[in-house]
Amino acid sequence: MPARERWTAVALGLSLALGTVVLTPSLRPAAAQASRPVLRISAIPDQNPEKLNRLYGLVAGELSRQLSVPVKYVPMTDYAAAVTAFRTGDLDLVWFGGLTGVQARLQKPSARVLAQRDIDVSFRSIFIANTRSGLQPVRTIDGLRELRGRRFTFGSENSTSGRLMPQYFLAQAGVKPSQFAGGAPGFSGSHDATIALVQSGAYEAGAVNEQVWRASLHNGKASRAKVMAIWTSPGYPDYHWIAQGNLDARYGQGFTAKLQKAILSWRPSDPEQKVILGLFGAQQFIKATPGEYKRIEQVGREIGKIR
Amino acid sequence: MKPAAPLLPLLPALVLLPMALVLPGLLHGGGWELLGAFAAAALHPSGDPLVLGSLVGGLGTTVGMALLGWAMSLLLGVPLGLLSSRLLWRSLVGTALPAELVRRLLAVPRSIHELIWGLLLLQLVGQQPAVAVLAIAIPFGALVARVVSDLLDALPERNLQGLLAAGTPAPAALLTALGPPLLPGLISYGGYRLECALRSATLLGVFGLGGLGNELLLTLQSLQFRELWSGLWLLLAVMLSLEALVSALRRRWSMPARLALERRQPVGRSSRELVLAAAALVPLLLGVGRALAVDPAALLHWESLPPLPTGGWQAALQLPWLTLVGETVLLTTLAAALAVGGAPLLLLLVAPWPWGRWLLRLVWALGRLWPPPLTALLLLFLFKPSLWIAALALGFHNLGILGRLLLEGVEAAGPEREDALRSGGSGARLALLYGRFSGLARSYLAYGAYRADVILRETVVVGLVAGTGLGSQLRESLSAFAFDQLALLLAAYALLTLLGEDLSDRARRALLRP
Numbered sequence: 106m107p108a109r110e111r112w113t114a115v116a117l118g119l120s121l122a123l124g125t126v127v128l129t130p131s132l133r134p135a136a137a138q139a140s141r142p143v144l145r146i147s148a149i150p151d152q153n154p155e156k157l158n159r160l161y162g163l164v165a166g167e168l169s170r171q172l173s174v175p176v177k178y179v180p181m182t183d184y185a186a187a188v189t190a191f192r193t194g195d196l197d198l199v200w201f202g203g204l205t206g207v208q209a210r211l212q213k214p215s216a217r218v219l220a221q222r223d224i225d226v227s228f229r230s231i232f233i234a235n236t237r238s239g240l241q242p243v244r245t246i247d248g249l250r251e252l253r254g255r256r257f258t259f260g261s262e263n264s265t266s267g268r269l270m271p272q273y274f275l276a277q278a279g280v281k282p283s284q285f286a287g288g289a290p291g292f293s294g295s296h297d298a299t300i301a302l303v304q305s306g307a308y309e310a311g312a313v314n315e316q317v318w319r320a321s322l323h324n325g326k327a328s329r330a331k332v333m334a335i336w337t338s339p340g341y342p343d344y345h346w347i348a349q350g351n352l353d354a355r356y357g358q359g360f361t362a363k364l365q366k367a368i369l370s371w372r373p374s375d376p377e378q379k380v381i382l383g384l385f386g387a388q389q390f391i392k393a394t395p396g397e398y399k400r401i402e403q404v405g406r407e408i409g410k411i412r
Numbered sequence: 413m414k415p416a417a418p419l420l421p422l423l424p425a426l427v428l429l430p431m432a433l434v435l436p437g438l439l440h441g442g443g444w445e446l447l448g449a450f451a452a453a454a455l456h457p458s459g460d461p462l463v464l465g466s467l468v469g470g471l472g473t474t475v476g477m478a479l480l481g482w483a484m485s486l487l488l489g490v491p492l493g494l495l496s497s498r499l500l501w502r503s504l505v506g507t508a509l510p511a512e513l514v515r516r517l518l519a520v521p522r523s524i525h526e527l528i529w530g531l532l533l534l535q536l537v538g539q540q541p542a543v544a545v546l547a548i549a550i551p552f553g554a555l556v557a558r559v560v561s562d563l564l565d566a567l568p569e570r571n572l573q574g575l576l577a578a579g580t581p582a583p584a585a586l587l588t589a590l591g592p593p594l595l596p597g598l599i600s601y602g603g604y605r606l607e608c609a610l611r612s613a614t615l616l617g618v619f620g621l622g623g624l625g626n627e628l629l630l631t632l633q634s635l636q637f638r639e640l641w642s643g644l645w646l647l648l649a650v651m652l653s654l655e656a657l658v659s660a661l662r663r664r665w666s667m668p669a670r671l672a673l674e675r676r677q678p679v680g681r682s683s684r685e686l687v688l689a690a691a692a693l694v695p696l697l698l699g700v701g702r703a704l705a706v707d708p709a710a711l712l713h714w715e716s717l718p719p720l721p722t723g724g725w726q727a728a729l730q731l732p733w734l735t736l737v738g739e740t741v742l743l744t745t746l747a748a749a750l751a752v753g754g755a756p757l758l759l760l761l762v763a764p765w766p767w768g769r770w771l772l773r774l775v776w777a778l779g780r781l782w783p784p785p786l787t788a789l790l791l792l793f794l795f796k797p798s799l800w801i802a803a804l805a806l807g808f809h810n811l812g813i814l815g816r817l818l819l820e821g822v823e824a825a826g827p828e829r830e831d832a833l834r835s836g837g838s839g840a841r842l843a844l845l846y847g848r849f850s851g852l853a854r855s856y857l858a859y860g861a862y863r864a865d866v867i868l869r870e871t872v873v874v875g876l877v878a879g880t881g882l883g884s885q886l887r888e889s890l891s892a893f894a895f896d897q898l899a900l901l902l903a904a905y906a907l908l909t910l911l912g913e914d915l916s917d918r919a920r921r922a923l924l925r926p
Contacts, residue, residue, distance in 0.1 A: 153634055179539075182620030185639075185891045186539050192718070193538035210894060212718040235442070239594045256440060256796065262891045286440070287796035298633035305635065306442035307793045410892045 120409045128209075142355055143175045144168065148200035149184050151264060153297050153315060160384040161200075167377060171367040174356060184263035188212065197352060198364065203265035203401040204410060210395065211402075211411065215350030218395050219365045222387035226397075229315040230274070232335060233300065234335045238309035242335045249278035256310040258291035258334045260299050263410065265343050265401060267296055271312035273404045274338050297321070304332040314343075316386040342397045346390075365392075383406025417849040421857055422760075425753030427746060443584070443793030446635065450790065453637035457645055467627060467643045474623035475650060476700040477541075478613035481548025482606045483697050488553030490598070492518060493560025499590075500564065504582050515561070522554035523909035524902060531615050531890055532883060532898075536717075540710045544621040548612050551603060556834065564590060564596045573669065599665065599686070603658035610654060615783040615873060625783060632789055648781050654858050655816075661689075717895055724896040731885060731897065737904065740881035743803050744912070750807030752860035755815040759822065764840040772815065779812025784874045799881075802874040810867055818856055822848045839916040841891045858923040865916040869909050884909075 115288040149163055154164070169176040179196060188205050192212045198219075199244045201209055210216045223263070232249065234240035242250060256409065260267025270284065270350040282290050291308060293299040296317035303311045304327060321327035346368060352361045368390050371378040382388065405411030494500055496515045498508035521529075527890070528548035537543060567590055575585035617625020624643055665686065716922040762768025788805035795801050822844075830847030834840070849856075875883015882901055889897035 116416075154630060182622075183534075184627050185893070186534055186620055188536050188893070190538045212893065256442065259769065262887065287438075287798055289797050291688045291792065291797065294629070301635045303635075305446045305793070307446055387840045405847065409888075412724060412892060412894055 106210055112366050127140050143177050144197050144356070145177055145179050145195065146174070146189065146198045146200075147179045147181050147187060147196045148384055149187050149202050149205050149261075149263075150181050151184075151202065151261065151267070151295055151314070154180065156384070163377070163381050164386070167366070167371070167381060168367060171370075172360075173218075174404045184261050188263075190274075191216070191347070191349075194349065196349075197347060198348045199340065201345060202263070203341070203345075203348050203398060204269045204405050205263055205265075206347055207398050207405060207411060208263075209347055213350070216314070217348045217350055217361055218393050219346040219348050219361075220368045220390040221342070221345040221393035221397075222385055223389055223391055224316060224387050224393070225343045225345060228266060228343035229270050229340055230311060230312050230338040231315050231318045231334045232271065232312050232336040232338075233303050233318065233332055234310040235303050235306050235308075236333055237306065241334055242333070246274060246278050246336075249275055252310055253280055253284045254286055255309045256287065256291070256307075258299055258302055258311040259287040260292070260296050260311075260313065261294055264314075265283045265341075266314035267299060267312055268292070269401070269404060269408060269410060270338060270341055272408055276407075286409070297326070300327050300332065304328065305346060310335070316379055320386060342393075342401060345393045345398070413795070418845050418853055420853045421756045421849065421860070422753060424749035424860075425757040426558040428757075431746075431750075431800065431804075435795070438795045438798055438800065441794060446793045447790070449635075449905070450637045450640075450793075453641045456638055457640070457641040458636075458638040460639075463639050463642060467624065467639075467646055468628045470643070471646055471650060473541075473704060474613045474617055474625065474647075475576035475610065476658060476704045477544045477548065477616070477621075477623055478606070479700055480545045480608040480697060480704070481552065481613065482609035483693065484545060484549035484606065485552030485609070486555055487601055488549060490560055490665055490865040491555025492553065492557035493564070496557055497564040498561075499567070499569065499572075500586060503576065507702055513556075514623060517915075518554045520556050521550050522558065522905055523869070523913070524551060525613060525872050525905075526551050526612050528621060528886070528902065528905070530621050531619065531886075532902075533711075534621065535890070535893075537711055539620075541622060541706045542708055543705045543712050544613065544616045545621070546711060547616060547621065548609055549867070552609065552612075554606065556601070560594075560598060563594055563601075567593050570700045591914060596665070600662055600791065603662055607655055607658060608649075610651060611780065611783075614781075615785075618783045618785055628783070628786060630796045632786055644778075644781065648777060652777060652779055659820075687703035718893060718919050720825055720896050724894065728894070728897040728900050731900075732902065736885055737908065739799055740875070740883075741870050742876070743806070743871045744798055744864065744882050746800070746803035747806035747810065747871075748860070748867045749862035750803065751810035751814050751863065752857070754807065754811045756856070758811075758815065759818065760841045760844060763844045769819070773819070776812040776815040776819075779808045779810075779818070781812070782809065784809045784870065786872050802871075802880045806867060806870060806874050809870075810863055814860065814863055818852070819861065819916055821852045821856065854923050859919045861916040861919040861923065865909070865912050868912040869905075872905065 139143070146161065148157060150157060157180065158178070161180075165176040165178045179190075181190065184205050186293055187196070187199060187201070188209045191199050191201075191209045199209070206218070210218070234254075238255065242257070243249065243251065259271060262268060275282075286309075291302070291311075292310070293302050293308075296313045298309040299308075299313045300318070300321050302308045317336070318327070322329070347362055348364060352364065355361065369392065371382055371390060373379045373382055373388065377391060417554045492514065496511050496518060498511045498653050501511045502508050530544060533547055572589035573586055575589050576582065580588070613623060614625045614628075617623035618629045619625075620626055624647060628640060628643050628647075631637070631643065743921050758772055759769075762772055784805045787808055788802055791801045791805060827847075829851075830843045833843040833847045838846070871881055872883040874884060875881040875886070882905055886898070886901050889901060
């Protein structure tokens with residue numbers, strides 16, 4: 106065998122050997138995981154990922170402590186992806202919005218609605234405008250007609266407070282999405298993004314969720330000199346925790362009830378739980394039932410997001 | 413009157429005239445400050461170690477997805493290419509019929525953009541690292557298969573017939589006669605596909621399939637431009653090194669360039685280096701797969717789709733199909749004209765200045781680098797949403813790809829004729845036009861025809877952002893989980909791209925006819 110062929114053969118052999126070495130250890134952790142099922146929690150990505158990572162890291166720690174099971178936060182990059190991951194069984198407990206929660210339950214009828222925040226019983230959207238746009242605060246819903254011909258952005262396509270309900274209220278005022286400047290609204294992706302874009306002047310107006318709007322005013326991300334609220338919507342039910350229907354089978358009888366109790370037990374008197382509730386913008390969580398979301402389902406059907 | 417050959421590539425640039433008329437009307441200027449901040453941040457990218465750490469992690473994921481998707485596309489594409497070669501079937505069983513059948517079948521996965529594959533797989537199997545890899549591998553594999561079979565069928569058959577006539581068994585004769593001449597073209601094309609895979613992986617990230625793309629989108633959406641630029645510069649460095657590596661290897665192994673004027677014979681190819689490189693790839697790929705936690709078994713974990721509502725198909729048929737298709741075709745035409753005509757025009761414009769070409773190189777590199785939806789989002793800071801904005805974003809991206817190719821061709825064309833014209837007293841622009849463009853015009857336009865076909869597939873990418881064409885409807889249907897609408901949209905896309913492919917094939921054949 107000439108030298109160069111020998112070299113080639115050696116290299117090939119080495120690479121194959123290395124390949125097996127690299128591949129084998131990857132099989133072990135999977136086997137170890139099977140014995141201790143991890144509770145996988147997630148949330149729709151409605152805010153900046155840094156904020157979500159901090160919040161749900163804390164939630165995972167708190168639930169793990171209360172329930173004595175390993176809990177892991179799995180970040181999602183897309184509203185629809187969160188619904189799909191819930192359907193495929195890759196997530197056990199998800200903080201859904203009103204619309205995504207309904208979509209998830211329609212796709213997975215065994216799912217259980219566990220809890221909502223005190224503020225979710227009557228959640229509101231805020232329409233905001235750039236101060237240089239010439240738009241003025243309006244008293245009644247009909248005032249939203251001023252938005253015709255303006256550059257307008259929603260949040261994510263599947264957001265309840267950033268798209269679904271705002272579009273519903275706009276329709277009540279007689280404003281169609283095709284009547285915005287350019288023939289279509291923008292979809293900024295998240296509430297934080299909507300505030301930033303309207304504040305900058307890239308869009309003249311937009312719709313955001315009340316809780317994120319208040320937080321942005323509070324922490325200075327939104328400057329009152331550049332962006333203002335022009336209309337606050339009536340209340341509607343929004344965010345809620347939804348769990349898979351098979352948790353009792355996987356973690357033992359009564360686990361779903363224990364999980365619900367744990368979430369409902371969080372109080373501001375506990376320092377750890379106080380931080381969590383603060384990030385959620387709530388005083389506490391309360392029980393929620395599927396019936397409360399019938400109205401969201403109906404609006405979703407009217408707008409074509411639920412079929 | 414027929415325009416002179418060197419002027420032909422400039423004709424598509426006429427699209428700039430209507431653009432110049434329409435764009436001022438779309439300008440709202442609300443975001444000038446933002447654009448200024450964006451530009452200023454280019455010089456002051458964030459150096460925060462936390463930010464850089466997360467960006468480098470994202471970049472690693474993107475590069476890893478690209479590498480794995482690319483390798484898998486070659487593994488799929490080469491055998492499928494052999495299966496769809498007419499020559500192979502004719503030599504082995506006497507009829508080319510099976511080849512035709514495989515070709516037709518492969519046209520479908522090829523006609524659908526990797527982003528659609530990614531979003532579809534995301535719906536079917538959930539958020540898995542393997543989704544992005546497969547999304548790249550499916551359409552790329554079908555593309556590689558087509559190129560392999562075209563290369564094979566274009567090889568001269570003389571050697572093969574000789575071996576067969578001498579009584580060599582068909583498989584051995586095929587390997588001996590076709591293997592060595594096929595390799596250079598295949599490896600050259602494979603290198604190009606790796607560059608494409610990096611761009612695709614970045615784009616998939618923008619739509620939430622993991623990696624740096626997602627961080628680019630999030631930093632843009634939250635207007636953190638300094639962090640955005642850190643990511644862009646990192647990506648640029650990786651992209652340029654990859655391109656340099658691929659073209660260095662191509663030269664070293666004497667593989668044909670993509671826009672080659674003459675086909676060089678592959679002499680002195682270092683087969684040992686080739687095998688070594690291939691051998692080094694195996695552990696690298698396995699390591700990357702492990703680091704990304706790609707689990708092929710997760711892809712088998714299908715969950716049935718939610719039930720479709722009754723009457724859904726009826727409703728899906730009532731979508732404004734004519735408008736959607738019309739917008740998609742118009743978007744393709746505008747973007748393709750911008751990209752094909754823009755590259756030679758810009759090269760001519762900067763011809764008199766020595767630094768001009770370097771500036772163009774940088775602008776084009778940024779064009780290749782930026783996923784078109786990001787460009788579209790930036791443009792929305794200044795313009796109202798419209799089809800023209802989508803075309804601008806898509807055109808800019810493809811201008812970066814075509815421009816680089818044209819420049820490579822121009823520089824390889826040899827200076828003799830240009831020098832002769834210059835010493836004859838012609839200006840720099842005329843000398844470039846008649847000295848170098850004239851020889852390249854036809855092959856450049858032929859490549860442009862191919863690119864137009866790619867652009868048609870890519871319209872989905874900006875449609876999702878700019879609210880235009882089939883792409884915008886696709887996003888709505890996906891987020892409403894309307895699988896009946898999705899099926900019809902995919903069929904429309906497939907049909908349209910197959911028609912486009914046929915048209916571009918015809919144009920190419922007409923242009924390359926001697």
